[in-house]
Amino acid sequence: MKISVFGCGYLGAVHAACMAKLGHDVIGIDVLEEQVAQLSAGRAPFHEPGLPELLEEALASGRLEFTTDASRAADAVVHFICVGTPQKQGENAADLTFVRAVTETLLPILKPGDVVVGKSTVPVGTAETISEQVHEAQPGAELLWNPEFLREGFAVQDTLHPDRFVYGFEDTDAGHRAAGVLDEIYRSALADGTPKVETDLATAQLVKVAANSFLATKISFINAMAELCEATGADVTSLADAIGHDARIGRRFLNAGVGFGGGCLPKDIRAFMARAGELGVDQALTFLQEVDAINLRRRARMIDLAREVSGGSIVGRRIAVLGAAFKPDSDDIRDSPALDVASRMQVQGAVVRVTDPQAMDNARKKFPDLTCVDTVEEAVADADLVVLLTEWREYVALDPVALKEQVAVPALIDGRNCLDPVAWRAAGWTYRALGRP
Numbered sequence: 001m002k003i004s005v006f007g008c009g010y011l012g013a014v015h016a017a018c019m020a021k022l023g024h025d026v027i028g029i030d031v032l033e034e035q036v037a038q039l040s041a042g043r044a045p046f047h048e049p050g051l052p053e054l055l056e057e058a059l060a061s062g063r064l065e066f067t068t069d070a071s072r073a074a075d076a077v078v079h080f081i082c083v084g085t086p087q088k089q090g091e092n093a094a095d096l097t098f099v100r101a102v103t104e105t106l107l108p109i110l111k112p113g114d115v116v117v118g119k120s121t122v123p124v125g126t127a128e129t130i131s132e133q134v135h136e137a138q139p140g141a142e143l144l145w146n147p148e149f150l151r152e153g154f155a156v157q158d159t160l161h162p163d164r165f166v167y168g169f170e171d172t173d174a175g176h177r178a179a180g181v182l183d184e185i186y187r188s189a190l191a192d193g194t195p196k197v198e199t200d201l202a203t204a205q206l207v208k209v210a211a212n213s214f215l216a217t218k219i220s221f222i223n224a225m226a227e228l229c230e231a232t233g234a235d236v237t238s239l240a241d242a243i244g245h246d247a248r249i250g251r252r253f254l255n256a257g258v259g260f261g262g263g264c265l266p267k268d269i270r271a272f273m274a275r276a277g278e279l280g281v282d283q284a285l286t287f288l289q290e291v292d293a294i295n296l297r298r299r300a301r302m303i304d305l306a307r308e309v310s311g312g313s314i315v316g317r318r319i320a321v322l323g324a325a326f327k328p329d330s331d332d333i334r335d336s337p338a339l340d341v342a343s344r345m346q347v348q349g350a351v352v353r354v355t356d357p358q359a360m361d362n363a364r365k366k367f368p369d370l371t372c373v374d375t376v377e378e379a380v381a382d383a384d385l386v387v388l389l390t391e392w393r394e395y396v397a398l399d400p401v402a403l404k405e406q407v408a409v410p411a412l413i414d415g416r417n418c419l420d421p422v423a424w425r426a427a428g429w430t431y432r433a434l435g436r437p
């Protein structure tokens, strides 16, 4: 099938490469020339495990191309909208500039029988507007909403083997025909038994923000329990293990620590609240305000803990921060709790050195005033305190005995509850963590 993918960022680049892997002819379109040049050369513009190999394979097969020339989409019969919907500056709502721009570009080139597939995370109601525009521009074309649930770091696997498909479309012959076209595209995953939920446009858009809101709520729930644990001397990791054994609760996404960040969860819950307000049902989502507040409180608590461990003040203390990405296996620093904490500690007078295996280039660009170093050795040299904020495998595997030789004071705060306190204390470290005695 001939496919165009509009937007070649974290979502679109992976989607384009995966669709080519499935045997389709794909043209990836983006307005950023540098991004297109890199992708065309087989280089992933961001860190995503498995993507470079996949790009190389797909480009070599001749089934994948990238361009800034949107007219190249005219040959395609299915057009995926994969652009970002960031948070508006100074507001909670989502910024739909890129979605609108892609729609404007697409409308004039649509042919009868074409299917437009929205994958971007949008406020409910957006798809209905685009659907009207599509029908007006080309009555023989149809819009479907097919939200994406991929996680950064697992994006290739999540795209090729998703845990479910959601199709939102109008209950008309044209709508069902368009759904059949999407079945054809995802044939192999559907044949493997991947569940599919067919629904209306509004539900499909809501599924995505509901899923991310639930995940954010789960994380903030356990972080709220961490606050209780801190007040009582209890241990939040044992608590999570114990409640997680109940299959109705489940242990996943119950890791307490410095909280959630990234380009999705924080902005999605805020955009969802903003949209609920517009719809006159803001009370239904008031709890998400609390979810957001708990999450942000963890970052402040982290700095308080650093102060406590440093004897009451972090002014002039040399603090090594391990981790800058919002989570491991990613170089994404959007709304990263690690960089937020690091920069605030610096503003409050600490001498901070940050390191990360993948995110240093992005961190240097966004936080030019932060001292960013390339290795753990440079970060921890003569440090008075080590703070672990992103649980990269190599940090979890650090040897407490060897590391102790490199620091001035063996004090560590485990902001992700990912280290073994017994081993670190046995090696002579002061070990502190969020929600643990």
Ligand code: UGA
Residues within 6 Å of the ligand: 121, 148, 149, 150, 151, 152, 153, 212, 215, 219, 252, 253, 254, 255, 256, 257, 258, 259, 260, 261, 262, 263, 264, 265, 268, 326, 327
């Ligand atoms: C999230 C969702 O998990 C995906 O399903 C969704 O498709 C994606 O957003 C999106 O909307 O595009 P992602 O942002 O890649 O994916 O990252 P997550 O793995 O969800 O992690 C989000 C944040 O929560 C990270 O900062 C992570 O460190 C934190 N987290 C996660 C915790 O603090 N505790 C946990 O137990 C789990």
